[in-house]
Amino acid sequence: MKISRSKISNVSKKYFNMIKKRRKKKDAGKEKKIAHSLMQFFGISIILIVILGTVCYLMASRAITMQYEGAVASASSSMETSLQLVCDSVSSKMVELYLSYDFNAYYDDKFGASGAEAVTYTTPISDMLINLKANMGYISDYYIIPQKGKMIVSNVKGLPEEFYDTCIDTETGKQLQAKRTKNTWVGTHAVLDSQLGKENQDYGLSFILHYVLNHNNGFLVVDISSNYIDDLLKVMLFGEGSISGYVTDDGREVLLEETRNKKGEGVIQRYSGETLFVGTDFYENSKKENEGGCEYVRVNGKTYLYVYQPVKKTGITLCTLVPKSTIVSEISIIRIATILIALLACAVAMVAGMSMTKSISSALNQTCEALACAAEGDLTKEITTKRKDEFAKLVAGMTKMLGGMRRLISDNQRFGEKVVTLSGEVAASSFDIKVSMGQVVKSMYEVAEDVDIQAEKTELGVASINDFSYKINDIYHESENMVFKTQAALKAVEKGKDIVRNLCKKSEDTASVTGELIKDIGQVEQQSGNIGEIISTIEDIAQQTNLLSLNASIEAARAGEYGRGFTVVAEEIRKFADQSMKAGDRVRNIVKDIKEITGKTENSAKRTELFLKEQTLALNETISMFGTISSQVTELVNAIQFMQNDMSDMVTNKDDIVSAMTSISEIAEKIVKSVNSVSEVVNDKMLQVDLLVENAESLNREAEELSKSMERFKI
Numbered sequence: 001m002k003i004s005r006s007k008i009s010n011v012s013k014k015y016f017n018m019i020k021k022r023r024k025k026k027d028a029g030k031e032k033k034i035a036h037s038l039m040q041f042f043g044i045s046i047i048l049i050v051i052l053g054t055v056c057y058l059m060a061s062r063a064i065t066m067q068y069e070g071a072v073a074s075a076s077s078s079m080e081t082s083l084q085l086v087c088d089s090v091s092s093k094m095v096e097l098y099l100s101y102d103f104n105a106y107y108d109d110k111f112g113a114s115g116a117e118a119v120t121y122t123t124p125i126s127d128m129l130i131n132l133k134a135n136m137g138y139i140s141d142y143y144i145i146p147q148k149g150k151m152i153v154s155n156v157k158g159l160p161e162e163f164y165d166t167c168i169d170t171e172t173g174k175q176l177q178a179k180r181t182k183n184t185w186v187g188t189h190a191v192l193d194s195q196l197g198k199e200n201q202d203y204g205l206s207f208i209l210h211y212v213l214n215h216n217n218g219f220l221v222v223d224i225s226s227n228y229i230d231d232l233l234k235v236m237l238f239g240e241g242s243i244s245g246y247v248t249d250d251g252r253e254v255l256l257e258e259t260r261n262k263k264g265e266g267v268i269q270r271y272s273g274e275t276l277f278v279g280t281d282f283y284e285n286s287k288k289e290n291e292g293g294c295e296y297v298r299v300n301g302k303t304y305l306y307v308y309q310p311v312k313k314t315g316i317t318l319c320t321l322v323p324k325s326t327i328v329s330e331i332s333i334i335r336i337a338t339i340l341i342a343l344l345a346c347a348v349a350m351v352a353g354m355s356m357t358k359s360i361s362s363a364l365n366q367t368c369e370a371l372a373c374a375a376e377g378d379l380t381k382e383i384t385t386k387r388k389d390e391f392a393k394l395v396a397g398m399t400k401m402l403g404g405m406r407r408l409i410s411d412n413q414r415f416g417e418k419v420v421t422l423s424g425e426v427a428a429s430s431f432d433i434k435v436s437m438g439q440v441v442k443s444m445y446e447v448a449e450d451v452d453i454q455a456e457k458t459e460l461g462v463a464s465i466n467d468f469s470y471k472i473n474d475i476y477h478e479s480e481n482m483v484f485k486t487q488a489a490l491k492a493v494e495k496g497k498d499i500v501r502n503l504c505k506k507s508e509d510t511a512s513v514t515g516e517l518i519k520d521i522g523q524v525e526q527q528s529g530n531i532g533e534i535i536s537t538i539e540d541i542a543q544q545t546n547l548l549s550l551n552a553s554i555e556a557a558r559a560g561e562y563g564r565g566f567t568v569v570a571e572e573i574r575k576f577a578d579q580s581m582k583a584g585d586r587v588r589n590i591v592k593d594i595k596e597i598t599g600k601t602e603n604s605a606k607r608t609e610l611f612l613k614e615q616t617l618a619l620n621e622t623i624s625m626f627g628t629i630s631s632q633v634t635e636l637v638n639a640i641q642f643m644q645n646d647m648s649d650m651v652t653n654k655d656d657i658v659s660a661m662t663s664i665s666e667i668a669e670k671i672v673k674s675v676n677s678v679s680e681v682v683n684d685k686m687l688q689v690d691l692l693v694e695n696a697e698s699l700n701r702e703a704e705e706l707s708k709s710m711e712r713f714k715i
Helices: 005-028 034-099 101-107 115-135 163-168 171-177 190-196 226-236 281-287 324-375 390-712
Strands: 139-146 182-186 203-212 217-225 243-247 253-260 266-270 293-299 302-311 316-323
Touching: 034 101, 034 115, 034 182, 034 203, 034 217, 034 226, 034 293, 034 302, 034 316, 034 324, 101 115, 115 139, 139 163, 163 171, 163 190, 163 217, 171 182, 171 203, 203 226, 217 226, 226 243, 226 253, 281 293, 281 302, 281 316, 302 324, 316 324
Parallel strands: none
Antiparallel strands: 139 217, 182 203, 203 217, 243 253, 243 316, 253 266, 293 302, 302 316
8 A cells, every 4th residue: 555745744744733732732721840740750759768668677577587586496496406316315325224134134133132242233234324424424313213122323322222112102103103114204303302402403304214124113213414404505595585495294494594784795594483384375285286386475464486396205395485575676777777768868859859850941941942843844953052961962962863864864765675675585584484483383292292291101100109108118117016026025035034044943953852862762772671681580580480389389299288278379379470471471572562663763763863954954055045046136126227227218218209200290290381381472473473474565565655755855
């Protein structure tokens, strides 16, 4: 479509007439001065400066508050880690002492020993406790309070006998007695302190282990140094008025407070005021939480930042109170600085605005008059000014602009011809771009499909690793059960060794009794021989008596009538002799049977003695085998625990791998989305390229018309 020169001339006339009408209308109405606009602008700027200062102060105060809360929470978490390490170290060492051979050898077997023998058994236990106290600097005192046997204490002052019964009647003792072996952490042990003349200020924490052996019970008590606890708590103080410490499960509060002395220096000392935490709602609520946290609470009419952190498996809760005024004091300097800077900026903006509006208004009025002449077509009008600032540059620029317009009009004619040529080339290039972008879209769709496949495979990998992690967790739990069962087996082996020792001792006693029995049987056999000699003597007497009776009968027969009475006596004597012979035969048979039975009994006793000796040797070998089994089971426990540590690392690494693969999957999804987004953008750009082709063709036509319209200007 072509536009004639007459139409362009008419459009130009209408434009200039519209400008004239606007100027007349402006002159007729009330003039709107630039000074008013500039003052409005500066007023808005002042308001924005005030808003900026307020927002910066609020953001800074919020950031500092959050940073302060984070610092307190981080310090509390670090303190919890340190205290947890101390508690775990002490409890593990005491359990190790309780399971040691020397401890069980004395308190479960030889506790009845006295004097030098008792010292011999208790010296290794005392040495172990002394070494623990020397190596673990936070242990202040230790006590072994058995039901039977010698007490071992680090304090110079000893404890009375039957003190175990006194301890078991306390509330803590009753709680520990509920289970076979149990331990706890307490803040104070009043019964023990009263007996030793101590105060609970001498120690910060106390570990109590109630042990139960086969033949004896008792308490293991370890006190943690209060100085060590104070050194740990000092890192948790955050300015004047802050209070930090811990509360034990039995209600003892160990707190430090930071104050200022007369010189204004910070002083850290033990808090000696009323109870702050025990019994309060915010503390009781925090005890129910498994993780640490913070909140703002009211204590004694003041607002504090309350930060709590439970120490797991001990019943101890770390507590910190930081006055809100201490936190706000860090922000007051920022508030004052922000207000002063905002007021100074407002004043400078007000003065600068008034000065600039007055000067600019004068210079712009002169420039507007010159531009009005140029707007009517008088390009030969020169613009001058006496200012030497940016308006001087503006005037010089306007002069250059008019000269440039004159050159521009002459150059436009040549430019129009070039535009016609270049627009055709642009149309051709646009078509090539359209084809190339179509290929790009196709390639990006292929990439998107590949990334989708990769994302699916990554998700399958994540699922496989999760299944693997569950199996690792199951193995880890099974290994823990194996450790518990193996430890139970160790105890059973030790008990079996004791039983076999007793059986061995009884076998030796039985062998000794059997030896004595053999000796007695020998003596019985010897006495049986003596009885045989007596029987021989009796038989000889019976034979002589029989002969005597026969002789008496003969003599009685010779005597005739006078010897009848003597005949009767001789007959009775012969009967007595016969009975003696028969009794001797019976006794001889009995003695023979006794000898046979005694011989058999002696042989059986000798075989029994041999069997008992062999049994004793077998029992000694059994004891040795139990020792071997115990050492091998101990090595097995160590190996399983080492395996548990490795599996724990595998679980941790598994989480990292799952996280990484999840991230890869998410990145793949993002790539797919990005590729789709880029594809959409490329499609849009292809539409724009189509439009560019059409515009290039239209530009070609307009360039031809422009070339013709430029011919009317005279330079």
